[in-house]
Amino acid sequence: MPKDNGIGASPKRREDVRFLTGAGNYTDDINVHGQAHVHFLRADVAHATINSIDTSAAEAMPGVVKIFTGADFAEVGGIPCGWGVTDRHGNPQQEPRHPIIADGTIRHVGEIVAAVVADTLEQARDAAEAIELDLGDKPAVVDMAAALGDGSTKVHEDLTSNLCYDWVFGNDDDAAVQAAFDSAAHVTTLELVNNRLVANPMEPRVAIGEYSRGSDEYTLHTTSQNPHVIRLLMCAFVLGLPEHKVRVVAPDVGGGFGSKIFHYAEEAFCTHAAKACGRAVKWTSTRSEAFISDAHGRDHVTKIELALDADNNFTALRTNTLANMGAYLSTFSTSVPSYLHGTLMAGNYKTPIVQVNVKTVFTNTVPVDAYRGAGRPEATFQLERVIDKAARELGADPIALRRQNFITQFPYETPVALTYDTGDYVATMDKLEQVADVAGFAARRAESEAKGKLRGFGVNCYIEACGIAPSNIVGMLGARAGLYDAATVRVNATGTISVFVGAHSHGQGHETSFPQVVAEMIGIDESMVDIVHGDTGRVPFGMGTYGSRSIAVCGSAMVRATEKIIAKAKKIAAHLMEASDADIELKDGQFTVAGTDKSVAWGDVTLTAYVPHNYPLEELEPGLEETAFYDPANFTYPAGAYACEVEVDPDTGKVSIERFSAADDFGNIINPMIVDGQVHGGLGQGIGQALLENAAYDADGQLLSASFMDYAMPRADDVPFYQVDHSCQTPCTHNPLGVKGCGEAGAIGSPPAVVNAVVDALQSAGKDVTHIDMPLSPARVWAAMNG
Amino acid sequence: MYEFEFEKPSTVAEAVAALADEEAQALGGGQTLIPTLKQRLAMPSKLVSLTGIAGMSGVSGGDGVVSIGGATTHAEVAAAAAGAYPALAALAGQIGDPAVRNRGTIGGSLANNDPAACYPAAALGSGATIMTSTREITADDFFQGLFETALEEGEIITAVRFPVPQKASYQKFLQPASRFALVGVFAAKFTAGVRVAVTGASEEGVFRWNEAEAALDANFAPEALDGLSLDAGGMIADLHGSKEYRAHLVGVMAKRAVAAAG
Ligand SMILES: Cc1cc2nc3c(=O)[nH]c(=O)nc-3n(C[C@H](O)[C@H](O)[C@H](O)COP(=O)(O)OP(=O)(O)OC[C@H]3O[C@@H](n4cnc5c(N)ncnc54)[C@H](O)[C@@H]3O)c2cc1C
Numbered sequence A: 001m002p003k004d005n006g007i008g009a010s011p012k013r014r015e016d017v018r019f020l021t022g023a024g025n026y027t028d029d030i031n032v033h034g035q036a037h038v039h040f041l042r043a044d045v046a047h048a049t050i051n052s053i054d055t056s057a058a059e060a061m062p063g064v065v066k067i068f069t070g071a072d073f074a075e076v077g078g079i080p081c082g083w084g085v086t087d088r089h090g091n092p093q094q095e096p097r098h099p100i101i102a103d104g105t106i107r108h109v110g111e112i113v114a115a116v117v118a119d120t121l122e123q124a125r126d127a128a129e130a131i132e133l134d135l136g137d138k139p140a141v142v143d144m145a146a147a148l149g150d151g152s153t154k155v156h157e158d159l160t161s162n163l164c165y166d167w168v169f170g171n172d173d174d175a176a177v178q179a180a181f182d183s184a185a186h187v188t189t190l191e192l193v194n195n196r197l198v199a200n201p202m203e204p205r206v207a208i209g210e211y212s213r214g215s216d217e218y219t220l221h222t223t224s225q226n227p228h229v230i231r232l233l234m235c236a237f238v239l240g241l242p243e244h245k246v247r248v249v250a251p252d253v254g255g256g257f258g259s260k261i262f263h264y265a266e267e268a269f270c271t272h273a274a275k276a277c278g279r280a281v282k283w284t285s286t287r288s289e290a291f292i293s294d295a296h297g298r299d300h301v302t303k304i305e306l307a308l309d310a311d312n313n314f315t316a317l318r319t320n321t322l323a324n325m326g327a328y329l330s331t332f333s334t335s336v337p338s339y340l341h342g343t344l345m346a347g348n349y350k351t352p353i354v355q356v357n358v359k360t361v362f363t364n365t366v367p368v369d370a371y372r373g374a375g376r377p378e379a380t381f382q383l384e385r386v387i388d389k390a391a392r393e394l395g396a397d398p399i400a401l402r403r404q405n406f407i408t409q410f411p412y413e414t415p416v417a418l419t420y421d422t423g424d425y426v427a428t429m430d431k432l433e434q435v436a437d438v439a440g441f442a443a444r445r446a447e448s449e450a451k452g453k454l455r456g457f458g459v460n461c462y463i464e465a466c467g468i469a470p471s472n473i474v475g476m477l478g479a480r481a482g483l484y485d486a487a488t489v490r491v492n493a494t495g496t497i498s499v500f501v502g503a504h505s506h507g508q509g510h511e512t513s514f515p516q517v518v519a520e521m522i523g524i525d526e527s528m529v530d531i532v533h534g535d536t537g538r539v540p541f542g543m544g545t546y547g548s549r550s551i552a553v554c555g556s557a558m559v560r561a562t563e564k565i566i567a568k569a570k571k572i573a574a575h576l577m578e579a580s581d582a583d584i585e586l587k588d589g590q591f592t593v594a595g596t597d598k599s600v601a602w603g604d605v606t607l608t609a610y611v612p613h614n615y616p617l618e619e620l621e622p623g624l625e626e627t628a629f630y631d632p633a634n635f636t637y638p639a640g641a642y643a644c645e646v647e648v649d650p651d652t653g654k655v656s657i658e659r660f661s662a663a664d665d666f667g668n669i670i671n672p673m674i675v676d677g678q679v680h681g682g683l684g685q686g687i688g689q690a691l692l693e694n695a696a697y698d699a700d701g702q703l704l705s706a707s708f709m710d711y712a713m714p715r716a717d718d719v720p721f722y723q724v725d726h727s728c729q730t731p732c733t734h735n736p737l738g739v740k741g742c743g744e745a746g747a748i749g750s751p752p753a754v755v756n757a758v759v760d761a762l763q764s765a766g767k768d769v770t771h772i773d774m775p776l777s778p779a780r781v782w783a784a785m786n787g
Numbered sequence B: 001m002y003e004f005e006f007e008k009p010s011t012v013a014e015a016v017a018a019l020a021d022e023e024a025q026a027l028g029g030g031q032t033l034i035p036t037l038k039q040r041l042a043m044p045s046k047l048v049s050l051t052g053i054a055g056m057s058g059v060s061g062g063d064g065v066v067s068i069g070g071a072t073t074h075a076e077v078a079a080a081a082a083g084a085y086p087a088l089a090a091l092a093g094q095i096g097d098p099a100v101r102n103r104g105t106i107g108g109s110l111a112n113n114d115p116a117a118c119y120p121a122a123a124l125g126s127g128a129t130i131m132t133s134t135r136e137i138t139a140d141d142f143f144q145g146l147f148e149t150a151l152e153e154g155e156i157i158t159a160v161r162f163p164v165p166q167k168a169s170y171q172k173f174l175q176p177a178s179r180f181a182l183v184g185v186f187a188a189k190f191t192a193g194v195r196v197a198v199t200g201a202s203e204e205g206v207f208r209w210n211e212a213e214a215a216l217d218a219n220f221a222p223e224a225l226d227g228l229s230l231d232a233g234g235m236i237a238d239l240h241g242s243k244e245y246r247a248h249l250v251g252v253m254a255k256r257a258v259a260a261a262g
Helices: A015-020 A121-129 A144-148 A174-182 A227-239 A265-277 A287-293 A376-394 A398-405 A425-435 A438-450 A471-476 A510-522 A550-576 A602-610 A672-691 A745-749 A751-764 A778-785 B012-018 B033-038 B074-080 B086-093 B098-103 B106-112 B119-126 B210-218 B243-261
Strands: A036-042 A048-054 A064-069 A112-118 A132-137 A163-170 A186-194 A206-212 A217-222 A246-249 A281-284 A300-308 A314-326 A353-362 A454-463 A485-491 A497-501 A529-532 A584-587 A590-593 A599-601 A625-630 A639-648 A655-665 A722-725 B005-007 B024-027 B046-049 B059-062 B065-069 B129-132 B136-138 B157-163 B167-174 B181-190 B193-199
Touching (some): A036 A121, A036 A265, A036 A287, A064 A265, A112 A265, A144 A314, A144 A353, A174 A300, A174 A314, A186 A376, A217 A265, A227 A246, A227 A265, A314 A376, A376 A745, A376 A751, A398 A425, A398 A454, A425 A454, A425 A639, A425 A722, A438 A454, A438 A639, A497 A510, A497 A550, A510 A529, A510 A550, A550 A625, A590 A602, A639 A751, A655 A672, A655 A745, A672 A745, A672 A751, A751 A778, B059 B074, B065 B106, B074 B086, B086 B119, B086 B167, B119 B181, B119 B193, B181 B210, B181 B243
Parallel strands (some): A217 A246, A314 A353, A655 A722, B024 B046
Antiparallel strands (some): A036 A112, A048 A132, A064 A112, A163 A353, A186 A300, A206 A217, A206 A281, A590 A599, B065 B157, B129 B136, B167 B181
């Protein structure tokens, strides 16, 4: 019988009731008395000098409260970058000022040039049209290789070049690495592009700034994955406000996928403008604005080389990547192509030598930052593509070649700085072969061929580092923040519990899964437990939700706090039963004294904590509330193996995904249904990247796919019914729940399987195609077949 | 959106009068016009809704002709024309999504003449007649290039008369993002001859593929198109496909249309 309560049960997501019945409370649902509206005048050219801005006519327009330009923010700090990467020569990354409003130069289409605050949004838009701009056009820097060329126009005049950093990781002895390649029996080389993506959460970004003259306090409601981080960055680096005077609330948030981690100019603007205007100021992004102002994801160009010995053992791996930063450094931008990518280049394999070279580049495009997977999909894609290519070149079975090179001993120290605590890649591959019915593929291919279609099978493995992160380690690597999390467990007199968690749920289902853990530990029904999240005014602290860290890090803090609660409750129970603390046991919400029939219920103990008439007041404080901060000892390492089966229409190049199978090892699982959902969503996004999505710029720095007319999002009929299995479980060895995280696996692990499958399909028809860059649109596949 | 006045007349004559104002514009289902207004790309002084005019919506038929009111929604055509002209109904049923089909109208689609729209292929491929507030225009004369038609200022499409062919089919290859036609081919066999209209492909908008028509006149079978190819020169090239790809797809979709027409 499956459990119906606690860890391992699959209760339906309680938050869905309000989401699906229109009772959610998203930021745009909030309207503050007397609020004004801001419209941002955004650059429609990629690179220009602002010779002058004349706002006088606009200021006289009806309803205008105030108009802001770059000059109004000259004294205010720029948006900070949260990670400082040191380059191969020991120098810091180049870090340009990232102004709230463009100060003298426009550096990407979509950059804010002026902000008009007015009584109504339409008035603000009308007035924005009356602003006169005199621009001096400059050549747009778009192509990364060209941006690094001699004589390229500079995106930032005050930097020495368009290079942000030139970084090497892993084995940095070039001669030793080259020697490994020179002595290899076989070298496979692949050049590939990891396509730029737009996150496109269903809810666009929204910000409402408020200021109370009476208390000198600010409130910012914003669509954020991490309100405490926003408060810290905005107060300490941008606006110079005391943190205790600022409350940041992220209520219901309709998806983020990374794009709502970062501190954005619009948040700082609305907070600042609320005081300057003496009114609350609200901004709701349009979808068109989102395309040109939300941080984009991916955008790497890579050359990867894999060396093998005569027995097909991997002996060395070398990569050279150009990674696009866009025009400015978004909050975690510099960490993504470096530490979130380079550390994963060993993958699931015991390759002894790994060298990762990355140059990050400024261009006149929207800033690029973390997007579901953040660095790990880029690493996985290169590695799993080059392995597949090697297998084809060598005539080896792609699964066997992977198996042969799997890491099998744990803990395993990789050449790229990580120590994998546990895993079983053989088990997930075994499971995959079964779930994907590898044995039945030949028959399915024959069926497809009988219909005139080509059928291909592609497999890949992935490993990710989740649960970011041990603060001391990331601090050494350049993180300018700690990456612990926090939880407060507040037990009420009647025994119900509110857990205040630093993680933020914006689709992950925390409101369901977190209470399952606390309910399990105490042995009460999970309906007695709620979580509170997304409000710096209520939650003590938190680093937020990204990097599949919520249950592994914040969940661990919640376990620690609950352990403290249980320890204290046992003392109260011991007092009530006149027994020793050490003899108290808690099971199913009942405290008992070992070896006796004495018992008191959870509710008796909680009531006693708040009505301490019969209570050891000299030893124990009344009340029942505990806080814990948890800093993980290591990353967690979810891993697995994925398989994709495609049909390709040889007449049109159209790819359809016929089967997709996933065998994941997420360690212990709290709510299997939610885990399925997370994998499904991730697979949808990975398939979207592989087949459909493409943020393409033209040479002038105009985004060609700036709306859903040209930016193809995956739709329900683009994806198959998935076979998802997470029965292989090697529990994480260093966190109390043994959990690893499951939020990004699908997006990380699926693109290479799709491309591998398409290449397999085309080769089955004798086409000499070894690679196609994503997205594998019909046009690209057809061109590859007929090229 | 800029401010505008709104009128919802109940007769064609009133609509024509309302549209006489300078900068007045007809509003069908608004599926093209409203997004344009929201982006402030148009500034009409007045919108004249055509959806309250009795007699301008609905599907009627007889004598080998299906007549569709200019304000008839795609959803209604998909449902009501399914018996009389299945290929046309199927085309309407593949436009956009249910919301678009429940609002968007045939008149709006034809008047807009988006180079990737579906209805223009049906109208041209069927040799339809566009009935307006002032005259009748044959489809061959109506479409005049990207977003260009024979309509005069203030002229309203009141109905479209489709001769019903013996066999017909529309085959649409989806543009992956918008799901408009990357290439769509409407092939129709009449006793008088075959008509093949192509949308999505050409820089000149919807067009008839005369060579294919001639080949199919001789033999209405997919093989009849073997060896025929279109010059890629005038084709559209964009993020979703090159000129060559579109030219190739026209051939593929034409064969599929003929095969599906049976
Ligand atoms: C998400 C989406 C997907 C779509 N997918 C497709 C698709 O796959 N295939 C496809 O073909 N189309 C597609 N469309 C377009 C859709 O079919 C529109 O409905 C159509 O193009 C315009 O019709 P409308 O009635 O909405 O016209 P409106 O938007 O109201 O008007 C469009 C233009 O036509 C004029 N006009 C309207 N009615 C008349 C009339 N009776 N006489 C004269 N002028 C008139 C208006 O003044 C305006 O200039 C899609 C639209 C959307 C929003």
